[in-house]
Amino acid sequence: MFKTRITYYILIAAFCLVAVSTAGCGQTTPGGDKSNLKDTEDVAAKTVVQPPTPKKLTEKELSLLPPDIRRIKERGRLRVAMFWQDRPPFFYADDQGHLVGIDVTLARDIARWLEVDVVFDRQSKSFDEVVDRVAAGQADIAISKLSVTLSRAQKVRYTQPYVVFNQALLVNRLALTALESKHPDREPLDLVINSAQQIGVRTATSYVEYGGILFPNSAITSFTKLDELIAAVQEGKVMAAFYDEFELQNQVNKNPKLSIYTKLFVLKDRVDPIAMAVAPEDGQLLAWLNLYLDIMRQDLLIDQQLAKYSGGVQ
Structure with a gap:
């Protein structure tokens, strides 16, 4: 639920x-x-x-x-x-x-x-x-x-x-662990946001613009379909999927095994007003x-x- x-x-x-x-x-x-x-x-x-x-x-x-x-x-x-x-x-x-x-x-x-x-x-x-x-x-x-x-x-x-959502990140666990091992003194979310990574977003959505603002050091890759974006995170093709918390939580709820390979971060200080x-x-x-x-x-x-x-x- x-x-x-x-x-x-x-x-x-x-x-x-x-x-x-x-x-x-x-x-x-x-x-x-x-x-x-x-x-x-x-x-x-x-x-x-x-x-x-x-x-x-x-x-x-x-x-x-x-x-x-x-x-x-x-x-x-x-x-x-x-x-x-x-x-x-x-x-x-x-x-x-x-x-x-x-x-x-x-x-x-x-x-x-x-x-x-x-x-x-x-x-x-x-x-x-x-x-x-x-x-x-x-x-x-x-x-x-x-x-x-x-x-x-x-x-x-x-x-x-x-309606007001929070923005969220679905992060590849293996990639996050590797990043944390190099910077054990930094917070995981700070590492993802401020290091140079590949971040996936949905094509022609607000998250293309939001991504350019939040991830100044990262490359933003667009995906036409949500399932393609989620698969890219699982396979390590991108570090994380950047989307609203409702859509990403939905994906985790529909596929519980997704939590084995990914970790969901809800950005409490960043909103997505509708x-x-x-x-x-x-x-x-x-x-x-x-x-x-x-x-x-x-x-x-x-x-x-x-x-x-x-x-x-x-």
Whole structure:
């Protein structure tokens, strides 16, 4: 079981509402009863769409809205950019093929409060592409287990984080032992971070940028798939895998033998904040989303939910 306690700043509705029900937590849902709506999938575009049921506004009502909110209201749909591959428990297809998860429920609830429908745009083949689609105006918002980075923040504006992970390292035990034998007076983690090593990260993720910051003396090697990265650590091709604690702990839980060959270090002083993103010009939408998170925020320790959905995706 995934033991690490992670504090999630998300709305209570993320766990009270299911994918096709608007009842829960004693809350009235704006925009009417949508409990019978079902997703349909555009396979070619990797996009999941709910049938449109927007609340129509008069021209006078629309004229009072700022341009970014008015654009969404006039269209009648909130376009949400989301990475194409599943990332349980944030977004994934359930046994019936329905798109579910923390980010999916957040997006649906945001759309309900805006009184529009929601469209999940899953064309992006990397998390950087998710950001690019928002920056280019092809999506209104990114909700996609999206890490905050300085380079991405040059293109988009982030909300306050709704999830905060710690960064982590999965280190090859033999390589670590050899390094410790040469420097017995230094801490193991300090040795890994400050000596010249090969560090593995996932391609086109925030950890490419994070790695360049944390490991100035090391060579950063990118891997397209997580299982390839983990195998490289086991085989000693890289000293360590650098990723968030949830993903790495997940790998250890799924494969207990991995602990024989590797050691997990959680970097308590280095965080990986997860936030939503909007286009730079969408200031009113950003303010609205931050207010939404403030109103709905509760400190929820969801170890049980994380353990339930910690299967992960390779």
